[in-house]
Amino acid sequence: MIRVAVLGAGRIGQIHAANVAANPRAQLVAVVDPVESSADALAAKLNCEASIDAAATIARSDVDAVVIGTPSDTHAHLMLLAARAGKAVLCEKPVDNDLGKADAAVAELKQLSAKVMMAFNRRFDPSNIELRRAIDAGEIGDVRQVIITSRDPGLPPRDYVAHSGGIFRDMAIHDFDMARFLLGEEPTEVYAKASRVVNKALMEEFNDYDTLMVVMQTASGKQCHINCCREAVYGYDQRFEILGSTGMLMNDNLRPSTVRRYNANETEALQPLLNFFLQRYTDAYRNELDAFLKALQEGTPMPTSPWDGRQALRLAEAAIESVVTGRAVKV
Known part of the structure; x- marks a missing residue:
């Protein structure tokens, strides 16, 4: 059972969180959003914890992986934060809105041998x-x-x-x-x-x-x-x-x-x-998450990589x- 935190409680975060909660490979530990009422509402619906602090949630010992469904300009920062903490990551596109930041993130993720999958659901x-x-x-x-x-x-x-x-x-x-x-x-x-x-x-x-x-x-x-x-x-x-x-x-x-x-x-x-x-793309989102979790369980390469995002x-x-x-x- 892979313990997962979902970052973002907007429309994409809600989809990812519901899919994590329904997947037999995973346990939804927490959802995170800077808007406290959004995090609380989604957590109550899916019976998990709520937080407004992404860094603190990523650092939790009972979180194995994070799903990033936050605004695009936060992706690279949160991916690196999770990877440095040894957590696996499923991140929505793009790596970042800035190609230079994306290149730097991809290089560091490679150096860390991080388990990161880009969420190209199609x-x-x-x-x-x-x-x-x-x-x-x-x-x-x-x-x-x-x-x-x-x-x-x-x-x-x-x-x-x-x-x-x-x-x-x-x-x-x-x-x-x-x-x-x-x-x-x-x-x-x-x-x-x-x-x-x-x-x-x-x-x-x-x-x-x-x-x-x-x-x-x-x-x-x-x-x-x-x-x-x-x-x-x-x-x-x-x-x-x-x-x-x-x-x-x-x-x-x-x-x-x-x-x-x-x-x-x-x-x-x-x-x-x-x-x-x-x-x-309801089925695609479910299949995407399952492919991520399966790769983690079986130790196989991620189906899509930060390089694909780059x-x-x-x-x-x-x-x-x-x-x-x-x-x-x-x-």
């Missing part, structure tokens, strides 16, 4: 696992192109935007990681365009964007196209297409039901898409540079 979605399995089995021959569509149903709260690090580091970073995961190679060139068409005033206030497109290419010529938007009025839009030399794979959106309706006014009528990532962040930084300069950026 790799653990059952459908995406099947995509990777089919590619590895040679079902579509050599991968040539990956196309990723990723659109949220609406803008996040203003306070979230303020601390997110921007759409490239926050939202699209999942897509940069999935590009690496599906291409099987590192992109070496990035070209991006971004605009403010959903809420221009809010995006200008934080020097951010709400709509983007990215084109990437690997050294061997494989290509990836990513398009993201903070608002899709029809729901949470998550699609993948992988073109190979002998075929194609597609992963479409999930819906509450696959029933299609036909009548005099419409054909192929379907239920709306799932509302948000918390519904779309590489996704490097692609995000290259995309931002491309938007600013109007040129493709070598990685």
Whole structure:
């Protein structure tokens, strides 16, 4: 039984804490949040201790591992704090909003031989696992192109935007990681365009964007196209297409039901898409946590590493540079 503390009692922290509490490999010891009422409410719901002090909780002798679901700009600090204390870590993306800090953290974590896993949950979605399995089995021959569509149903709260690090580091970073995961190679060139068409005033206030497109290419010529938007009025839009030399794979959106309706006014009528990532990736979050706990119990390598987090962040930084300069950026 692995004794776990969850840092963060916001929407991601709540998901992680509930999954820890429900996992037979783990015991949820405590939840931590600087907002005491949030920590207390979640702890009461899940029958564990509450705290406002992350450092003190990490240092506890009855905590073997921590799950970090705090704001992005706290990740590197908390990962290092836990690793120095000899604790295993499952950390939400990114490593940090700053690439220099991320590089320093990755280097120290390697020196410490820390057991750290980056929480790129989409790799653990059952459908995406099947995509990777089919590619590895040679079902579509050599991968040539990956196309990723990723659109949220609406803008996040203003306070979230303020601390997110921007759409490239926050939202699209999942897509940069999935590009690496599906291409099987590192992109070496990035070209991006971004605009403010959903809420221009809010995006200008934080020097951010709400709509983007990215084109990437690997050294061997494989290509990836990513398009993201903070608002899709029809729901949470998550699609993948992988073109190979002998075929194609597609992963479409999930819906509450696959029933299609036909009548005099419409054909192929379907239920709306799932509302948000918390519904779309419920299984992925559970699988991700279980993979982390299983690796700890069996002493096997973590499925995703701080280096994976660093590489996704490097692609995000290259995309931002491309938007600013109007040129493709070598990685």
